[in-house]
Each structure stands twice: as C-alpha cells, then as structure tokens.
Amino acid sequence: MQQKKKNKKNPFWLLGSALVFILAQGKWLIGLLKVGKFGGVFLSMLISIGAYAWLFPWSFAIGFVLLIFVHEMGHVIAAKQKGLPVSAPMFIPFLGAMIMMKRQPRDAVTEAYVAMGGPVLGTVGALVVFGLGYYLNSPFLYSLAQAGFLINLFNLIPIHPLDGGRIVTAVSRWLWLVGLIGGLVLIIYHFNIILLIIWAMFAYDLYNKYIKQRKTGSEPRAIAASFLIPAEPLIEQGYLIPGEEHKRELPFLTYSDLEGQQFVEVNWEGLNFHGTIALGRQALIRRTHVTRLERMKKEDGLYLMLHIQVDYEPFENDKYYEVPTASRWKFGVAYLALAAFLYGMLTFVQKLSQALPGL
Structure with a gap:
C-alpha cells in the first residue's frame, strides 16, 4: 500500500x-x-x-x-x-x-x-x-x-x-576614501546590487560635499511648515484677512537650544501670528515667507491654514569633526x-x- x-x-x-x-x-x-x-x-x-x-x-x-x-x-x-x-x-x-x-x-x-x-x-x-x-x-x-x-x-x-x-x-574622514575604493573592489569581485546602490549614493554625496560645493558653494534648501489659525477672533478684532494667493516675507528670529537644535521663530503682526519651526540641522537662514493662505470652514468656525517656507543654507561646522586624539x-x-x-x-x-x- x-x-x-x-x-x-x-x-x-x-x-x-x-x-x-x-x-x-x-x-x-x-x-x-x-x-x-x-x-x-x-x-x-x-x-x-x-x-x-x-x-x-x-x-x-x-x-x-x-x-x-x-x-x-x-x-x-x-x-x-x-x-x-x-x-x-x-x-x-x-x-x-x-x-x-x-x-x-x-x-x-x-x-x-x-x-x-x-x-x-x-x-x-x-x-x-x-x-x-x-x-x-x-x-x-x-x-x-x-x-x-x-x-x-x-x-x-x-x-x-x-x-x-x-x-x-x-x-x-580619509577612511571614507578607503571605503570608496574598497567598496568598488567588492562590487567588482562580489557583485551585490544593494552594495552598488549604497556605494553610488555615497560617491555622489562625497562629490557634492567636497567637489561641487567648493566650486559653486552650498545650494540653498527649504523647509515648509503649516499652521492652523482660528480666523473668526481675528475678524472680530478688525484684522484684515488677505486672499489665498497672498505672498509676503515674514520677519524671523533664529536660535538654538543647549542640545544644538535650531529653531526659527516667525511673526506676522498683521494676523497676530507667532510660530516656531524646527530645523533638522544647523543652517544660515536666508528668508521666511508665506507661500499660501487657505481658508478652511470647520464645524466650530472659520480657520486659516498658513503655509510658510524657510529658505536656508546648510552650515557645515568644521568643529563637528574635531575629535580628541584619545577618542x-x-x-x-x-x-x-x-x-x-x-x-x-x-x-x-x-x-x-x-x-x-x-x-
């Protein structure tokens, strides 16, 4: 059987x-x-x-x-x-x-x-x-x-x-060059698509950081943030609400806390608005400006969605790489x-x- x-x-x-x-x-x-x-x-x-x-x-x-x-x-x-x-x-x-x-x-x-x-x-x-x-x-x-x-x-x-x-x-940081050459050797003799992608990204990053940037300077970058503001109290107090396509530059103040986190504080006195935007890295702030102003109706009233963009240039601090010899x-x-x-x-x-x- x-x-x-x-x-x-x-x-x-x-x-x-x-x-x-x-x-x-x-x-x-x-x-x-x-x-x-x-x-x-x-x-x-x-x-x-x-x-x-x-x-x-x-x-x-x-x-x-x-x-x-x-x-x-x-x-x-x-x-x-x-x-x-x-x-x-x-x-x-x-x-x-x-x-x-x-x-x-x-x-x-x-x-x-x-x-x-x-x-x-x-x-x-x-x-x-x-x-x-x-x-x-x-x-x-x-x-x-x-x-x-x-x-x-x-x-x-x-x-x-x-x-x-x-x-x-x-x-x-010279060991990055060792990694660049060694990684290429590994790719040639033991081809791995994941390693190839990582190596290519690394090579491009080094090019931007140490070759292109020295020729052209740092490229400006931007970070966007949105803030929801109740509109009815502003209207009752006599504030004029601009149109949705309104654009303007805003005054700002930037500072860092003890942990090195940088913040940008923006103000729009015309709307009695004060907001804070956190940056992911240390940077030189070029300008802050309004890109759009949306009107939004909700169950509890009218709101404004304020879209703000911060233009900045990354700040490369050479002291970041200052390491004691013992370390x-x-x-x-x-x-x-x-x-x-x-x-x-x-x-x-x-x-x-x-x-x-x-x-």
Whole structure:
C-alpha cells in the first residue's frame, strides 16, 4: 500500500492563514497596530519576514529579522544614552532596517557612538545564537549565527550611510576614501546590487560635499511648515484677512537650544501670528515667507491654514569633526577589533558548519 506523501507547509500558507485569522477573528490585533509606535515596527517586521521567506525557510526568515531588530536596538539604546531622540526601527525588506534621528548629533564622537551601538549589540545577538547552536549542535542555528555575523560585518564597511561610515567619522574622514575604493573592489569581485546602490549614493554625496560645493558653494534648501489659525477672533478684532494667493516675507528670529537644535521663530503682526519651526540641522537662514493662505470652514468656525517656507543654507561646522586624539584611538581600535572579530567568527562558524552533516 502506498503511503501518501506528507506535504510540507509552505511558509506563505502559514502567513496567509494567520492573515485570514486576523481579518476574520482578530480585529483587535489590527487595532493594536495603531496603538503606539511599536505597531508600525511589528507590521514592518511581518512584511520583512514574508519577503525573506521567498528565499529562505520561514524559521530562518524570522530569526534573521530578529537579529536585525537586535542590531537596530543597539542604535536606539546608544542614542538614548546620548540624549538623542530617535524613531522606532522600521524594517525594509532586503535592505535591513533603519531608525531616524529626530535631532542631529552634536559632534562626530556622538555620531560614532550611536553608530557603534548597532554592530556591538548585533554581534552579541549573533554570539547568543552561535552559543545555542554550539550547545545543541544545530546546523540551523549555525547558519543563522553566520548570517548575523555577516550583516554586522557588512555594516562596518566605511561607507555612508552604513554604520562603518559613521564610526570612522570620529577616526579620520580619509577612511571614507578607503571605503570608496574598497567598496568598488567588492562590487567588482562580489557583485551585490544593494552594495552598488549604497556605494553610488555615497560617491555622489562625497562629490557634492567636497567637489561641487567648493566650486559653486552650498545650494540653498527649504523647509515648509503649516499652521492652523482660528480666523473668526481675528475678524472680530478688525484684522484684515488677505486672499489665498497672498505672498509676503515674514520677519524671523533664529536660535538654538543647549542640545544644538535650531529653531526659527516667525511673526506676522498683521494676523497676530507667532510660530516656531524646527530645523533638522544647523543652517544660515536666508528668508521666511508665506507661500499660501487657505481658508478652511470647520464645524466650530472659520480657520486659516498658513503655509510658510524657510529658505536656508546648510552650515557645515568644521568643529563637528574635531575629535580628541584619545577618542580617535578608542574608536579606531574598537572598530578594527570588532571587524576582525566578526571576520574570525564567520570563518570559524563556516568551518564548524562544514563538519556537520546537516550543512
């Protein structure tokens, strides 16, 4: 009698079943995704797991995404230690994950410290997986640990926006040139489309920063902000409301707080308006002006939507890169030691894996 072959369940069947369950029976789970910043993290993790499951078994996809999560949490912890507000990790399939700094670091040392947090904690996470694999003699965990060591080593390439490019900012900016040449060599001998995109962006950024800018000067930039103002109190007080296409320059005052965050305070006395706009970086303000004035009717009355644009020129502060010699050595030694350790672990795990029958 022939036995029926046992069908292996495809990971997408499992993900599909889970999705059907959520839609049919677990609407409260969808509600949870809308509560707090961790909802978006969880959702992007699920999407990434599904994407990686196209290439790997679902169990490996889950473990891989969790290792990336540990890496990103290293950045979050380091940023919190330095008092920098950051977003929760957001996962991007096949590109890893990222966090957004809500305020730029004050100096290269802070930038390097935050960048170093990811590979350090990520390496610890990969070591834990390796330890479990060694204890259980598990080919699967060896493979997962190897992937963890690899993604952390890859991130140490001295190219922006990879962690290595930010770490060497506190060592020597000449190492960016090493990353530029070394990255090109890697692309030629071990072609990787993701590395090619990152390298091209880095090369273009260096060109703009050190070649084009010195020839033409900094290009002006702009940031826009909108403010909602109750209109009826203004009308009652006799203020004249301009038309929607009204444009004018506004007086402004700019200042920075103790953390280095720059603000632009704009005023329009004709509408009794005072507003504050935060800049993402230090800049020279060229002008602030009204681009549009919308009238909006709501249930509780008439409102004005005031659209303001701030034109500015980024201010490159060379003091940002002034790093004490002791700190340069500290980050340099830590960077090289971590890279060497990760490479050594990759080689070691590969040899162990080859000795196992499961790999």
